[in-house]
Amino acid sequence: MTFTDQLRKDNDDIFQFILSHPFVEGIGKGEVPNKAIEHYIKADFEYLNAFMKIYGIALAKSTNRKEIAYFHKKIDFILNDEIHPHRNFCDYIGVNYEELQGHPLPPTADHYIKHMMYHAQMGNLGEILGALLPCPWTYLEIGRELIQKYNPSNTHPFYPWITFYADKSVENTTREMCELLDKYMDHASPVEQLNVKDAFRKSCQLELQFWEMAYNYEQWPSKEKVTSNE
Ligand SMILES: Cc1ncc(CN)c(N)n1
Numbered sequence: 001m002t003f004t005d006q007l008r009k010d011n012d013d014i015f016q017f018i019l020s021h022p023f024v025e026g027i028g029k030g031e032v033p034n035k036a037i038e039h040y041i042k043a044d045f046e047y048l049n050a051f052m053k054i055y056g057i058a059l060a061k062s063t064n065r066k067e068i069a070y071f072h073k074k075i076d077f078i079l080n081d082e083i084h085p086h087r088n089f090c091d092y093i094g095v096n097y098e099e100l101q102g103h104p105l106p107p108t109a110d111h112y113i114k115h116m117m118y119h120a121q122m123g124n125l126g127e128i129l130g131a132l133l134p135c136p137w138t139y140l141e142i143g144r145e146l147i148q149k150y151n152p153s154n155t156h157p158f159y160p161w162i163t164f165y166a167d168k169s170v171e172n173t174t175r176e177m178c179e180l181l182d183k184y185m186d187h188a189s190p191v192e193q194l195n196v197k198d199a200f201r202k203s204c205q206l207e208l209q210f211w212e213m214a215y216n217y218e219q220w221p222s223k224e225k226v227t228s229n230e
Contacts, residue, residue, distance in 0.1 A: 002178070002182045003181065003182050003185040003196075004178040004182050007130075007133075007196075010197070010201070011134075011200065011201055011204045014201070014204040014205055014208055015138065015141060015204065017208050018138050018204075018207060018208050019141065019145050021208065021212070022215055023040070023211040023212075023214060023215040024142055027142075027146060027158045027161060027162065028145075028146040028150040028158075029150070030152075030156050030157045030158060032092075032158075034092075034093040035217055036214050036217065037089045037092060037093050037214075038093060038095060038100060039106070039213070039214045039217050039218075040214035041086055041089055041100045042100050042101075042103040043105060043106055043108075043109035043210070043214065045086065046102075046103070046105055046109065047109055047112065048078050048082060050113040050116070050117070051078060051132070052078050052079065054116050054120045054131075054132065055071045055075050055078075055132075056071070056075065057120040057121070057128065058071050058120065058128045058129070059071035061125045062125065063125070067125070070177075074173060077173065081169070082164075084160060084164055085160065085161040085164045088158060088161045089158075092158070106213050106218045107213070107218060107219075107220055108206065108209045108210055108212070108218055109210060109213060111206065112203070112207075112210060115131065115199075116128075116131045116132065116203070119131040119199045123199070124184075125180075126181060126188055126192060126195075126196050127192070127195050127196055129177060129180055129181040129184065129196075130181065130195070130196035130198075130199035130200040131199040131200070131202075132203070133174070133177050133178070133181060133203070134203040134204045134206075135203070136170055136173045136174045136177065137178075138204065139165045139170060140165060140170045140171055140174050142165060143162055143163070143165030143166030143167070143170065146166070147162060147163070147166045181196070
C-alpha cells in the first residue's frame with residue numbers, strides 16, 4: 001500500500017462524514033439554501049486565492065522541473081477553470097459573482113487557510129502536499145459519489161458543478177499530487193511522516209468543517225451575532 005493509500009484509509013471516517021453532509025447531499029438533490037451557497041462562495045473565493053499563493057510557496061520549494069510544472073499548471077487551473085463551479089452556484093442563487101468577492105473570512109475558512117499557510121512556511125514540500133491534498137481529493141470523491149447516487153442529467157441545477165469535480169482534470173490533479181507525495185515520502189524520516197499525516201488529517205477535518213461553516217452561516221462572535229439569530 002502506498003503512503004497516500006494509507007492516508008486515505010486512515011481518514012475514511014472524515015471522508016464519509018463529508019460525503020453525507022447536508023450541503024453535499026443538497027448539491028446532489030439540487031436543493032441548497034441560497035444563504036448557504038452565498039456564504040460558501042464568499043469564503044471559497046478567498047480560500048482559492050490563498051490556495052494559489054500556497055502553490056506558489058510549494059513551487060519555490062520544488063527541487064525539479066516536474067514539480068515546478070505541476071504547481072504552475074495548477075495555479076492556472078484555479079485561476080481559469082475553477083471559476084466555473086463558482087459561477088454555477090452564483091447563477092443558481094441569481095447573484096453576480098463579483099458581489100461575492102473580497103469578503104472577510106468566517107472562522108473555519110480563516111483557520112483552514114492559516115493551517116495550510118503554517119505548513120507551507122514551516123514544513124518541507126511533503127508537509128505542504130499533505131496539507132493541500134484533501135482539497136482536490138475530497139471534491140473528486142464528492143463529484144463521483146453524486147454522479148453515482150443521483151445520476152444527474154444536464155438539466156440538474158448543479159450539473160456543471162458536479163461534473164466539474166468528477167472530471168478527469170480533478171482526477172489527474174489528485175493522482176499527480178499523490179504521486180509527488182508518495183515519491184517524497186520514500187525518503188522521509190518517521191517524524192516527517194507524522195507531520196504529513198497530521199497535516200493531511202487536519203485538512204480533511206477542516207474540509208468537513210468548511211461545509212458546516214457554509215451550511216450554518218458561521219460567523220465570528222460579536223455583540224450582535226451572539227444575541228440574535230439574524
Ligand atoms: C474549501 C475547498 N476545498 C476544496 C475545493 C476544491 N478545489 C474548494 N473549491 N474549496
